Amino acid sequence: MSTFVVNGQTVTAEKNKKLLRFLRDDLGLTSVKDGCSEGACGACTVIIDGVTCKACVPDTDKLEGRNIITVEGLSDWEKEMYTFAYAEAGAVQCGFCIPGMVMCTKALLDKNPDPTEAEMRYAIRNNYCRCTGYVKIIDAIKLAAQIKRTGVIPEPSNDDWKIGSRVQRLDAEEKVLGTGKYPDDYYMEGMLYGSALRSKYPRARVLSIDTSAARALPGVAAVLTAEDIPGENKIGHLKHDQYTMIPVGGLVHYLGDAIALVAAEDRETLEKAKKLIKVEYEVLPAIHNIQEAGAAGAPKVFDEEKDNVCAYKHISRGDAAGEISRAKHVISRHFETPWTEHAFLEPECAVSYIDQDGDVFIYSTDQSAHQTLHECCMALGTDKVKVQNALVGGGFGGKEDMTVQHHAALLTYVTRRPVKVKLTRAESLLVHPKRHHFEMDFTMGCDENGIIKGVKAKVYTDTGAFASLGGPVLERACTHAAGPYNYQNFEIEGTAYYTNNPPAGAFRGFGVTQTCFATESLLNMMADEIGITPWEIRYRNAIRPGQVLPNGQIVDESTGLVETLEAI
Numbered sequence: 001m002s003t004f005v006v007n008g009q010t011v012t013a014e015k016n017k018k019l020l021r022f023l024r025d026d027l028g029l030t031s032v033k034d035g036c037s038e039g040a041c042g043a044c045t046v047i048i049d050g051v052t053c054k055a056c057v058p059d060t061d062k063l064e065g066r067n068i069i070t071v072e073g074l075s076d077w078e079k080e081m082y083t084f085a086y087a088e089a090g091a092v093q094c095g096f097c098i099p100g101m102v103m104c105t106k107a108l109l110d111k112n113p114d115p116t117e118a119e120m121r122y123a124i125r126n127n128y129c130r131c132t133g134y135v136k137i138i139d140a141i142k143l144a145a146q147i148k149r150t151g152v153i154p155e156p157s158n159d160d161w162k163i164g165s166r167v168q169r170l171d172a173e174e175k176v177l178g179t180g181k182y183p184d185d186y187y188m189e190g191m192l193y194g195s196a197l198r199s200k201y202p203r204a205r206v207l208s209i210d211t212s213a214a215r216a217l218p219g220v221a222a223v224l225t226a227e228d229i230p231g232e233n234k235i236g237h238l239k240h241d242q243y244t245m246i247p248v249g250g251l252v253h254y255l256g257d258a259i260a261l262v263a264a265e266d267r268e269t270l271e272k273a274k275k276l277i278k279v280e281y282e283v284l285p286a287i288h289n290i291q292e293a294g295a296a297g298a299p300k301v302f303d304e305e306k307d308n309v310c311a312y313k314h315i316s317r318g319d320a321a322g323e324i325s326r327a328k329h330v331i332s333r334h335f336e337t338p339w340t341e342h343a344f345l346e347p348e349c350a351v352s353y354i355d356q357d358g359d360v361f362i363y364s365t366d367q368s369a370h371q372t373l374h375e376c377c378m379a380l381g382t383d384k385v386k387v388q389n390a391l392v393g394g395g396f397g398g399k400e401d402m403t404v405q406h407h408a409a410l411l412t413y414v415t416r417r418p419v420k421v422k423l424t425r426a427e428s429l430l431v432h433p434k435r436h437h438f439e440m441d442f443t444m445g446c447d448e449n450g451i452i453k454g455v456k457a458k459v460y461t462d463t464g465a466f467a468s469l470g471g472p473v474l475e476r477a478c479t480h481a482a483g484p485y486n487y488q489n490f491e492i493e494g495t496a497y498y499t500n501n502p503p504a505g506a507f508r509g510f511g512v513t514q515t516c517f518a519t520e521s522l523l524n525m526m527a528d529e530i531g532i533t534p535w536e537i538r539y540r541n542a543i544r545p546g547q548v549l550p551n552g553q554i555v556d557e558s559t560g561l562v563e564t565l566e567a568i
């Protein structure tokens, strides 16, 4: 037990816990965000005795007599000042990092109202922002410092909302002050905490699941397995191959597959109950990469598929092979691009409850709320479901697929109680789809002036444990691989393979970035070989209005590649 001061009030923490949990769960101070719970992201930053501290690190028992400030504890003047500075500078996007940034700003300016830019950068060194790139956050700190020194909040630069006007975001205030709600900020009377027991192996057959000990644990409200799903087990935006839970007898596809769902009165009981579930597996060899997935006689990722090919695409116009064989300069290269994690700052979370109409109502952090509604209806076997997007703490494509929403909905459907399902940062990294890893073989042929005569390519991608948007990503990768250039002989073959890796799906650029990297790299090499600049080879080949792209698309008057090149 310890007693300390939070925002001017003396409080007592009866039970030792992380300060973050005490501030959020016991005091309801939800400006203090939980981005990782492990001292890495800075979203939970508060001020303790004038110094910034990540609230997920210290135990409350160590805080006897200390003085803690969160954004809720700022004076009205400070709230106005920081809201204006962050909004005016355009420093607020998803907003999840912003209360932590504001705490860093206050701690700095309280000591030094006229800091150098280096001091500003140092002040936010422990805080991640995934959206803004920090430049505008530094601008916000500069503006806040100016306001603090002068005591005057300037007029906003513009508020006429005309095209080209610089205006403040309408949601800036709730994001700066932490009053806006992401799903994790919803706390409800009688709310349970839910979580999935995930597979121990990337590829295995589930032989049995014994939930009896977990069900018997006091404080456990429900333990569900695939048998308890009232509707469809398999969901997915396009292809329904994402299992809500793996049934007995079923094949596990990756370490993120859920075997059982648990809902309990508190987080500690939840974790204890998950450990009491006994699962017997027949461990099977896993498919780790594209080569293993495509090998003759390879073990299958899905029982129900004929092989490991998730999607295939072939595009051919003109005679790429013939033109390349006759070209003066020919370059062939192998390229690989890695998986990329979206690293949005807010981990996935959903809170569901039974609303006044008797429907399952879900607060989601979502890039496809309508799809979430559709798929939750499928899983529950009813259309008595509602989905409302709360604030979304970044997505970048990584929050297109369902992760927690259907699990929360199922637990609420069965228990008839509010349920919060929130992923840990480690679960989040494991479960949501990444940018696809690509392996690519490209050949380009040019004449003596660097004019492209033909391009031929084969690309392979690892779409992981379920399709997600792997098919459309492959399609976009192939149709855009030719680049924005004027030539008519192009052939590409693309294959997306299932593997037992975490899934890959939507990410900004949607497959185009990978093949674009190959095409543009080849162009640079070709420019070197011919003896012209990278700019010149692009200018000579640039598509112009009225011309036809290698994929057959006729470009219109809005095409400005030449003007863009001339402008640089």
Ligand code: FES
Pocket (backbone or CB within 6 Å): 033, 034, 035, 036, 037, 038, 039, 040, 041, 042, 043, 044, 045, 054, 055, 056, 057
């Ligand atoms: S550093 Fe505390 S939640 Fe990330």
Ligand code: FES
Pocket (backbone or CB within 6 Å): 091, 092, 093, 094, 095, 096, 097, 098, 128, 129, 130, 131, 132, 345, 393, 394
């Ligand atoms: S605005 Fe900083 S993480 Fe989104």
